[in-house]
Amino acid sequence: MILVMISILSFFCATLEECRVSLDESIYRFGSTTNTTHEITSDEIPKIKKLLNTVPHPVLQIIELACLIFFTVEFVFRFVVCPWKLRLLKNITTLIDILYILPAWTVLFVEVTHGTFWHTKNGVTLFIVIEAIEIFRVLRIFRFIKHHQGLRILYLAIKSSMPELSLLLVFVVFNTTIFASFIYCAEAFTPDNFDSAFHGMWWALITMTTVGYGDMYPKSWLGYIVGSFCAVLGIIMIQMPVPIIVSNFHAYYRLRFSNDINERKEDSSNVELPKPVLPFEDVYNSQTSIPGPSVKSSEVSSSPSESRSSSPEPPTRNRMWLPPINKVSVVVDSKHTLETEIEECL
Structure with a gap:
């Protein structure tokens, strides 16, 4: 991520006139002369004239070359070790990397082999096209979505708000x-x-x-x-549609915020939960993680009506205390989950 930001920053600095030097100071010319280059007349576009008659400072060229080598090696290793190569090639981030790596190496190869090619009539047009394609390097900033939760929330909110x-x-x-x-x-x-x-x-x-x-x-x-x-x-x-989009963003943000709070509580709290004042059977107590007073199986009759009459009255609703639902983990081995008994107790 640091190299992505350095690469984008070097591109922005290369557009400043103070950070550009003459063609003879380029690190790719190796002392080649530029006397035979195509002269750019004064009536042509000033920006194109600046790009053709000057190059970025040697320090910026070295930084750009180092970033280019790193991203090329990283792309090759990512492609080699990826088990789903076709899916990788269809990814938008892979396409952005290709649109940056291939034009950059093309410009570097031409600069080293034939530095005066961009000053020919045919080379000017090709140079403008390649420079336009290299602009896509700034889109590599979307890599931060994988590592930043806020950007992921924004991405998910936009994705869910497509209608x-x-x-x-x-x-x-x-x-x-x-x-x-x-x-x-x-x-x-x-x-x-x-x-x-x-x-x-x-x-x-x-x-x-x-x-x-x-x-x-x-x-x-x-x-x-x-x-x-x-x-x-x-x-x-x-x-009109903006509040719906904003509500989707708030929903994803609250979900992420609540998950963080639950994780912090689970990591920091090791205190046992208080016992609920609900009558449960021994079987239910043994198969659940909720501790509580047990009722002997002999006291429970076979018929539902007798079971209701023999069981003690549940406490009033205003005095009932239940542990938080995220702290209760019911684990029942058999298929019979005692739903009837739970409903009666509640």
């Missing part, structure tokens, strides 16, 4: 489609505003979620009315 999330998606699509059509018609006489219904869908989505970028907004009185209805109905429709 509500799908309902939320239906509400969003429904409102976006309707209000995109309305705002397009309302702003039809306003020049240079909502040129198509697709622009209206973007505006409706941003309005319903109360983000309000301000890049597109209505300019007519009819557009103001449509925008007001879109904002109000969007808040109402979107907030």
Whole structure:
């Protein structure tokens, strides 16, 4: 997990201009010259120009290389020892690792063998595609779900709330489609505003979620009315499934919290439970873990009516004490579980 965070942090640092150096300082060039490289003109995209004309600092390159070697070895060993290789390959975390390892080794191989390839006309496009694929390395942060209980609770809550999330998606699509059509018609006489219904869908989505970028907004009185209805109905429709999702999260959290409390109590408490004041037979006392006063088998008659009459009256409900249900473990060897006798006593 520490190496995952270091790898992501090195990627973020590599995007800073202060952490990038010229091509000649790369640890993969081995003194190769870059005079024959394709010159990037000033009218091209500045970000692409920075990526092609500079490389991360040698310290960042060493850190990235060490992380790459570690994750590659770890992936190979994980694949070798896994008994269900097909299931492993279908796992989303395995796919994320592949999308990081293969492009990284491809870039490293090209940097070592032919460092000027990325400055050719064909290499620029391939370089942009590979860099876009390597962005998926940040998704490896989802590995923390396996080791952090809070993230597992969030994952289980989202998984159990898929019907509500799908309902939320239906509400969003429904409102976006309707209000995109309305705002397009309302702003039809306003020049240079909502040129198509697709622009209206973007505006409706941003309005319903109360983000309000301000890049597109209505300019007519009819557009103001449509925008007001879109904002109000969007808040109402979107907030409807949210309490169900929140309740699922609280349910999983309370379950985890109660399990932790029970485990702590079981580990720390070794005190014997007090004896309940309920009449039980010797057979029941011998086959259960609840200690209590016994009744001789000779005192119990064969018929149920005589058994009820001969047995002492149970105490009143307000004076009855029963041990916690999680502390009672009933173990009956025979199939006869004495359900009738238990109901009578209760």
